[in-house]
Amino acid sequence: MELVHNIQHADIVHRCFRCGYCKFPSDYSDFNCPSYKAFGWDTYSPGGRMWLIRGWMEGEIKTNSHFAEIMYACTACDNCKNQCVFPRFRDFLPEIFEETRAELVNEGFVPPPVRDYFKAVTINGNPYKLPQERRGDWAAGTGIQKFSGHEYLLYIGSVGAWDEIGQKMTRSVARVLIKAGVSVGILADEETCDGNDVKAMGETGLFKQLATDNIIKFKEKGIVKIITLDPHAYNAFKKDYPPLGADFQVFHHTQIMAELLKEKRITPSTYPVTVTYHDPCYLGRHNAIYGPPRDILKAIPGLALVEMRQSGVNGFCCGGGGGNFFTDILGSGEDSPGRVRVRQALQTGASVIAVACPNCAKMLCDAVKAEGLEEILRVQGIAEIIEQASL
Amino acid sequence: MSDILNSLIEILGKRGVSNSPEELWYYSMDPGVLDPHLPEFVVAPKTTEEVQKIVRLANREKIPIVPMGNGMSLTGLVIPLKGGIVMDMKRMNKIVEVNPVARYVVVEGGTSQGMLKAYLQEHHPGLRHSLPDAPAATTIAANVSLHGQGRLTQQYGFNSDMVTGLEVVLPTGEICRIGSPSVGPYWFSKGPSLPDLSGLFLGWLGTTGVITKVGLMLYPNKKIRDVELFVTDRADLIPEMLYRLTHLEMLEDINVWFQPKPLMFEDNFHITIYFAGDDDEEIEFKRKKLWNTMQGYIDSRDGGFMSVQYIKASLLEMPQRSIADFADVPKGGGFEYSGPIVTIDRFPLYAAKLVELARKYRLLYAGAARLISGGHMMMFAISFAFNRDDRDMMRRVKEALEEATEFALAEGGIPWKPNFAEQRMILDKMEPATRSLYRMIKKNLDPQGIMNPGNWEVN
């Protein structure tokens, strides 16, 4: 059949059975696909998307705003890839969704907030449309310096650099690293977007440009080791930069901090609190880093770590992945992923949700407010918790 | 039409209604081989009252309504044959009540099998329900409305036999409780000692009302489950083997299956035998009894127990995810089966027919039988996998399945979850007086003919 729209994996899209395993966690206790949970139509589930993509490739579904919305409501959380019952085939699900978004970009048919996001990143180097020269303002008072031959670069990313809640997390990470005597610097006003979400949203051209520019910049500065604040940047640096010529050693800040704790370069005293840890999708499912953040929390005297039912490989996305942090296609309704996640955290009896990603921090903070739980639940970055325990 | 849309939005809010081409297209079909039909609206209620309002609106405006769970019957039972409204029930997924001592649960009409399983595991680990091997997303109400089967069917009958009460929105909009909940707060009996009105809804495939709540029997969840696999190459001995196994009265589930791929399964029939116990002593006792029951066949060299360790985890999984794998064998994402309910002595006949059909229509087959109610009958699945990208193969599957149904009817079997064409074949073969009774019931319950029209239609 001649295809009206084409994507790289067009030849396997028809293999989806639409059985629905993809929308669950492995114990089936609740839906684990954020967009399905939020919208409740089968079309918003991974299987639904696969069938729509097939109909669209074959011309039965026309490109339109609703189709685009369905494609962009995917948070790229990778749950479906773990739950689909067909081996090998399932590995390509997230790619097929990304390829479809890329094709929508090619056709110039993306939802307005997605378009605005691309535009802002292209023009400003960040999605906040803020002047790049102020990108390092958050660092004031943390003691961290601009990168200059340090052992590590601390790469922040846009959310950690600009968002108020993100900045709080960033400052803690910087302070903890400096206090532990890590040789680390930042790019400040020279830092630009890592492009992870740009790629997830299908703007492959822009991603390539951002990545290439970053790789050149990092190399020129003699950067060898990178600590990322943000799992999104970690993911891009780790997986998508190497094919473009990158050969940096990349660490997420929780990996470094877990080591610092082991080496007793961080020595928290006590923090008597019950904490539940929210796995960021780009740290957990995308990169299989589940241990270090938990190791840190477990090492803090007085702290009790309790798990949400949907955790680890079955963690439920905060709703901010795949660019939804900026585009807000999933909205803030009762069934929005952030609010669902906060209710799951509440069930554990914890008073703190520990996060390891600035996007998750912001999404969950907003959700705590929307649920009216500010008195009961706090969202804290792992580094903030370390600092709290060291007071 | 926009009036209807507005009315639906008024009932359900904007997020509860869609007439976007994407939803209409998706909900026009199921994963089987039947042709799609577009609905005009897709709705997703969250409460019984919302269902009631939608049904009243549809009854007034004479708009068809097709209630839908996960749409996994494969036989097009949720394809809106005459357009109208597809009602996706999956947002009504609360577990309303568990009575652990009376061993029943009450769930909303869109609760999935997977969620109930997870809920029981967490809150009532000593209880379980009869989980089908359909994907975890399939719903309990849909399953009982088509007389589904599950892991405990061998012991206790169809999953619909395990219903302990229903809440139904009738096609005219009344909310009606069936069984013990109609006279008191307890959901322990779907009928007895009253006249059993559940029969007006179970097996009717959504043509007589919308099931909004189901009471379901729960059973002891023993601490250990185990499985043995007996293989034989003689179809003619299988009825006798099954008769002997069911005589034991201690086996949880018995399935017989045969398929040419992978190669290690070729030319043999496999009897999967599940049993459970609370400790090793109980398990070993049952294992010994079941092995000894089959000793004669081992001695005569007609059958034997195969090593099960390598596939044990997959066999014990509930639902058994590997069953969906069959759809991917021709790398094409589809399979469909005709699953007549027949007596166990007919096994060789149906097995031979399946192979004959596979050969005739050049298809990849799998045969599977699940025993029902201690061997009183079985569901014999004549399954063919297909490549969704190969229209000709899909046509051949359709024809092969039609022939399978004709065969089953000619042999006195009853097609299970029949598609609309198969329903017609059944009704044609049915005694006229019985057919009239069907018509009378349907006409009285659904005077406007709005409920899943095209199904169980007696002209």
Next chain:
Amino acid sequence: MNDLQFSENVCLTCPTADCMMKCQYIRFGSIKEAHGEMMKVVRGEDSRILSECVTCYACEEYCRRGNHPYLLIGERREEKGLLSAPRPIAKQWINLTRMQGKQFICQVNDTALSCCLLPELMVLATGEIFNGVSQAVVFGAEFMCPAVHSHFSKMSVIRERLPLVIENFRKLGVKEVIFMHDECYGTFTSIAPAYCYELPFRPIYYMDFLLERLTQLKDRIKPLNIRAAYQRPCSNRLIPDKLPLVKQILDLIGVELPERTYQGENSLCCGEVFKATSGYQLVADVQGRNISDMLASGADYCVFNCPACQVSLSEKVKKEGLKPVHLVDLCKIAIGEKRREEFL
């Protein structure tokens, strides 16, 4: 097709009839009776041996006069159409082990490391001990020894497939093959000559390799100081001269093998084959006696050599408080490559 080389005269002049007198499954009243029954088998006559043999391979070891009683019993059964196992089980094994072009060949030069058709062996054949040879793995039906079919008296399958497997190895152009499975090594060093097949390579038994490597790695060994019962696999009966290697290896890593009733020539089958061939009673009896004996010896580990034995008995020994572990894994623990806790 090559026929089994079997000397009638060797049997005729046998003074002990050890092959049958030592059999743990068929009982004879006297040497004369046992000898008489075996001679019936030799002459192609009916004998109770042909219906009672449970295919444990042991008579291959018991016969010290170089004959192949086990293989002969299989041949005679097949000639007479007597089935040692249910037909569907034999069929299943023939299908399961059929060559379908799905073999897996890594970087093979002069040496190949054969993992038969047992994926567990590929996992075992890794790490420091197998450094230098683990990249030379060959796996699949194409390289699988067909001896398993002797359990089902399908000697014709052995005769048909053995030359094909030998040919597949020849095509690899290897000079030597290390066999991770006793059955393979036994097949190529015992069954192949019995049927007059010549090998284009030198077969190496993995325990010889293991011993050599452990000797090289001696400095890294921390004695385990444990006591273990060894589950000897049936196919080790084809190569009884290799049995002492087990003790030598275990000595080296500080594992004591306490005396037990069912060891050496008296070893009991894991029961996996009996499951298919005989029924519940024999399996329960043999496994029950075997495990009780392991416990009585004071062992706290049960050491396996064959993955099939391990699959068959692991769960059961674990329930009785023994720790099931493969010999190779024990060695890996001893050199600090694996942790003991993994096998608890």
